[in-house]
Amino acid sequence: MKIALVGYGKMGKIIDQIAQSRGHEIVARLAETPTVENLNNPDVVIEFSNPDAAYQNIKNCLELKIPVICGTTGWLEQRSEIEALAVRENTAFLYSSNFSLGINLFFALNKKLAQLMHPFSEEYRVQLEEIHHTHKKDAPSGTAISLAEGVIENSDFTSWKLEKTEGQGLGIFALRKDEVPGTHSVYYRSEVDEIEIKHTAFSRKGFASGAVMAAEWIKGKKGIFNMKDVFGV
Template identity: 75%
Template sequence: MKIALVGYGKMGQIIDEIAQQRGHEVVARLKETPTVESLNNADVVIEFSNPEAAFNNIKFCLEQQIPVVCGTTGWLDKKPEIEKIAIDNETAFIYGSNFSLGVNLFFAMNEKLAQLMQPFKNEYNCQLEEIHHIHKKDAPSGTAISIAEGIIKHSDFNSWKLEETQGSELGIFAIREDEVPGTHSVFYRSNVDEIELKHTAFNRKGFALGAVIASEWIVGKKGIFGMNDVLGLS
């Protein structure tokens, strides 16, 4: 495939390396807003930029009928608009709050655990925690939001909030520390014990590999997809 990388920070550089290892050609490495010329006839765009730029980057690429795999978080209030643009232009779009295989298995386990814990909601209090490097601009992380949404789907919580769990609001502690790639934990605590579900990323390569696998999968498809579709978990 011909891959255009829109957003060329640390993640973009790792994706570049893995894409080439898997036999693909990286035809664009963009730190600025893409243009028709700079996309260089790409088959697919992998977008890892920043929350301020993501919407316009994705919109432009979809309007050129190029499928987009996006891992940028912090812009999701505009996601329904992007999905409509993808459908209207008969192309494909995948958003992943986290592309790693381990995290997507974690998402599935998290939902199963939430179902198991629901009958014991009066005995156990649920709380989320996420730890990331100090350069991360959004809080909570997109991954933490996905985890929270998975719990909310199978519980009496109706929303999430930063800090302590209160009533019908599921709490997320967002910690920024050193160069931590990403650690996510779900706690169910009672007066007598604690159940913890935890995923710890050792580096960014798992995220990058998942994004490349998603880009391989999306070419030739039309519609809105997620990593569950790519990995066959749905």
């Protein structure tokens, strides 16, 4: 495949290496806004930029009818507009807050545990926690928000909030520590015990590999997708 990388920070460089190791050609490595001139006619765009640039980056690519794999978080207020654009342009868009196989299995486990714990919500208080490197610009992480949404779908909570769980607001502690790729925990605490599930990323390679797999999977498809479609979980 011919792949254009939009956003060429740490993740972009790792995706570059993995894509080439799987036999793909990188036709553009962009730190600037993508255009028809600098994209070089790719089969797919993998977008890992920053929250301020993501919307315009994705919009430009979709308007050129190029499928987009997006891993940038912190811009999702405009997600519905982007998805409508992808449908209108008869192309494909896949967003995920996290592309690793492990975290997508963790998403499924989180939903199942929330279902099991729902009848015992009086006994157990649920709290989420995420830890990332100090360079991460958004808080909470997109992965933490996805986990919170999984709990909310299977509980009486109506929204998530930063810090401590209160009332119908599911709490997320967002911590920043040097060079932590990503650690996410969901725990249910009672007066007598605690149940915790946790995912710890050791490097960014799991995220990058999943993004390349998503790019391979989406070729020839039309519509709106996520990593559940790719991994079948």
